[in-house]
Amino acid sequence: MEFKEKGNEFFRSNQFEQAINFYTFGLNSHPDQNLREVLYLNRALSQIKILEYDKSxxxxxxxLQFNHSSIKAHYFRGLALSGKKQYKNALESLKTSLRLSEKEKATWIQELKGKIDEVELLLFQENENQEKNYLEKTKNNLFQYLDELIRLRNQNSKNVLDIQDKMSELQIFFEKIQPKRPEIPSYFCCPISLDIMNDPVVGNSGVSYEKNAIFNYIDSGGNQDPITRIPINKDQFHPNICLRQAIEEFLEKNPWAKKRNETIIEQND
Known part of the structure; x- marks a missing residue:
């Protein structure tokens, strides 16, 4: 126990290598299983702090060999895998930790969900970059091939012009098939804040607004709908459940938009 407490002191002061040493001393003293688990986990987190992901x-x-239901072991494993940019495997571990946390009603569920969102975005960006790189490589290979044809057949001007036309067509083709992010539907955005709605409400006018935005507008003296100009009050508005579900589905399929929306919400808070 003394080694653990000493290690924790160093950890709290961000002296992670010293903390690791004391956790290791504790493990070498052959503690009981409960303390051994704590020491392993504390050392794993310390190693993440100094980017020693493999050791973590x-x-x-x-x-996990003796406690496969360890919430922290799955969580730290996910953090370490994410540090190694193995995002798919990291998500698997983080989601396992989340399932176990929800069963135990752990206090850090929101933090864990935030980390999952972060890794999902990184995985999305990685896949997007891989697709772009593949297309770029394919395009370059084709153009190199056509350049070689031009070089070999440069004595026949007609053939050269034909090949150059094909190159132009290929350039247009590759520009068209470049992966593009879908546009955010305009009706997902609040007419007042212009941001994706998190809690859409709809009133008698049929226009949906972000709840905080329209209520702040009313509190500041606005008594007419900003779009239709009909009289309004707070009692007229109720949750637009269908729109909220549609927005949530869109954000789940488009992590880049989800991250953008969460950043906006944090700034507004």
């Missing part, structure tokens, strides 16, 4: 993974695996 080893400690997490050591815990």
């Amino acid at each position: 993974l080893s400690d997490c695996e050591a815990v």
